[in-house]
Amino acid sequence: MGRLIISLAVACFAAAFGLALVNAVTEAPIAEQRRLEVLRAVEETLPPFDNDPVGEALHMPVIPPGEEVPETVTVYVGERGEEPTGVAFAVKGEGYGGFITVMLGVDLQGVISGIQILEHLETPGLGANIEKSSFTVRFKGKSLENSRLVAGNLAVINDGGDIDALTGATISPRGVAAGVSWGLKIFSEYRGRILEEAREGPSPASTGTEPGTGPDAGQEPIPVRGEDR
Amino acid sequence: MSLWHEFNKGIVSRNPLLRLVLGMCPALAVTTAAANGVAMGLAATFVLVCSNFVIAVFRKAIPPAVRIPIFIVVIASFVTVIDLVMNAFAHEMHKVLGLFVPLIVVNCIILGRAEAYASRNPVLASILDGLGMGIGFTLALVVLGGIREMLGNGTIFGVSVVTAAYEPAIIMLLPPGAFLALGLLLGAMNKLTGVEGS
Structure with a gap:
C-alpha cells in the first residue's frame, strides 16, 4: 500500500516539476504571441498611427444598447503625433457555428x-470565407450614417441592407454585420469618454515608444473570446 | 524480433489508424488540410516517443496496481508540454488544432502502446515502437488530410493542384467528408495488403 502511494506521489511530483519548468520557458513567448496577434489585427484595422495602441490599451466598462449589465471592452486607440486618429476594439456577432x-x-x-475576423467556427469553404x-x-468606409440600415443596424443585401453577402452563406456575414453594428453604436455612445481617457491615459513616457516597451507591455490585452473554448 | 521490425511495424502492417483503427477522433476532426495532419501527427509522435521512453525506463519500478494512473500522468504531462510549446512557437497552427492537442491525452494509441508495449519491453525497442507508430499515424493523417484538402479546396499543402474549372467539393471538408475519405482509404488499404473481410 505504502509503495503504491509513494510511486504515484513521485510520478506526480516529477510531472509537476517538469511542467513548471516548461511553463517558465514558454510563458513569455505565449504572451508575446498573443500580443502580436492583437497588434496585427489592430494594425490591419486602425487608420495609420505612430503610437503603441496595444501597450496603451484602455479597459472601458460599457453598457451595450438595450442591456443593463456593463461589460468591459478593451479599446485600442491609434494616435498620430499625439492626436487620436481612430479606435479599434473586438466585437462579437452570432454566426452559423x-x-x-x-x-x-x-x-x-x-x-x-x-x-x-479574429475567431470563428464557421463552415470551411462557405461561411469561413x-x-x-x-x-x-x-x-470599409461604412458608417451608421452613410449606410442603408435595417432596424438601426448594418445589414446584408438579402435583409435589405447594402453589404454584399457571400455566395452560399448569408448567416455568417449577417453575424459579422450584427457585431460590427453593435460596435459602431458603442463607439458613437462612448466616443467622448474614450477620447478623453485616451488623452489623459497612460504616462506620456510610453507614448510613441516601440511596441513592447510601454509600462503595460507585460499584460495581455486579449480581445473578447468565444465562451466555448 | 529485430529492432527494425519494432520500428517498421507501425508504418504499414500495424498502422495505428489504417490497421488498428485507433485515434479516430483527431483523425476525423483535424484532417481538413494536409498541413494539419502533419502538425497533429508530429505532436502525437512526440508524446508517443517520450511516454514510451519514460515508461520503459521505469517499467520495473511502477507497481502494476497503479500503472494506469501513472501512465496517464506521464502522457498528460508530455501533452501539456507539446501544447505549451506549440502555443509559444507555432501559434497559428496551435489555433487551428485548438482543442485537439489537449485531447491527445485520451488518444488510445498512446495509452495502448504504453500498456501493451513500453511497460514490458526494453527502452530502445520502446522508443522505436513509439517512433514507428507515430510516423505511421502521421503518414495516415497526411494522406487523409491531403485527399480532403485536394477534393474540398483544390490544394495540397496550400498549393493549388487543380485547374480553374474544378469546383471544390466542400462536403470533403465537412465531417461527412472525413468519414467518406477514411472509409475509402481503409478499403484501399485492405485491398492493397490483401486483407479480406472475414
Whole structure:
C-alpha cells in the first residue's frame, strides 16, 4: 500500500516539476504571441498611427444598447503625433457555428477604417470565407450614417441592407454585420469618454515608444473570446 | 524480433489508424488540410516517443496496481508540454488544432502502446515502437488530410493542384467528408495488403 502511494506521489511530483519548468520557458513567448496577434489585427484595422495602441490599451466598462449589465471592452486607440486618429476594439456577432469575434476599427467620425475576423467556427469553404480580405473590405468606409440600415443596424443585401453577402452563406456575414453594428453604436455612445481617457491615459513616457516597451507591455490585452473554448 | 521490425511495424502492417483503427477522433476532426495532419501527427509522435521512453525506463519500478494512473500522468504531462510549446512557437497552427492537442491525452494509441508495449519491453525497442507508430499515424493523417484538402479546396499543402474549372467539393471538408475519405482509404488499404473481410 505504502509503495503504491509513494510511486504515484513521485510520478506526480516529477510531472509537476517538469511542467513548471516548461511553463517558465514558454510563458513569455505565449504572451508575446498573443500580443502580436492583437497588434496585427489592430494594425490591419486602425487608420495609420505612430503610437503603441496595444501597450496603451484602455479597459472601458460599457453598457451595450438595450442591456443593463456593463461589460468591459478593451479599446485600442491609434494616435498620430499625439492626436487620436481612430479606435479599434473586438466585437462579437452570432454566426452559423457560434460567435464570430471581429476586430473593428473606426475613425473619429465613426466610419469603419477596417475589420478583421479574429475567431470563428464557421463552415470551411462557405461561411469561413468571411475571414478573407475580399469580404472584410466590404465594410470599409461604412458608417451608421452613410449606410442603408435595417432596424438601426448594418445589414446584408438579402435583409435589405447594402453589404454584399457571400455566395452560399448569408448567416455568417449577417453575424459579422450584427457585431460590427453593435460596435459602431458603442463607439458613437462612448466616443467622448474614450477620447478623453485616451488623452489623459497612460504616462506620456510610453507614448510613441516601440511596441513592447510601454509600462503595460507585460499584460495581455486579449480581445473578447468565444465562451466555448 | 529485430529492432527494425519494432520500428517498421507501425508504418504499414500495424498502422495505428489504417490497421488498428485507433485515434479516430483527431483523425476525423483535424484532417481538413494536409498541413494539419502533419502538425497533429508530429505532436502525437512526440508524446508517443517520450511516454514510451519514460515508461520503459521505469517499467520495473511502477507497481502494476497503479500503472494506469501513472501512465496517464506521464502522457498528460508530455501533452501539456507539446501544447505549451506549440502555443509559444507555432501559434497559428496551435489555433487551428485548438482543442485537439489537449485531447491527445485520451488518444488510445498512446495509452495502448504504453500498456501493451513500453511497460514490458526494453527502452530502445520502446522508443522505436513509439517512433514507428507515430510516423505511421502521421503518414495516415497526411494522406487523409491531403485527399480532403485536394477534393474540398483544390490544394495540397496550400498549393493549388487543380485547374480553374474544378469546383471544390466542400462536403470533403465537412465531417461527412472525413468519414467518406477514411472509409475509402481503409478499403484501399485492405485491398492493397490483401486483407479480406472475414
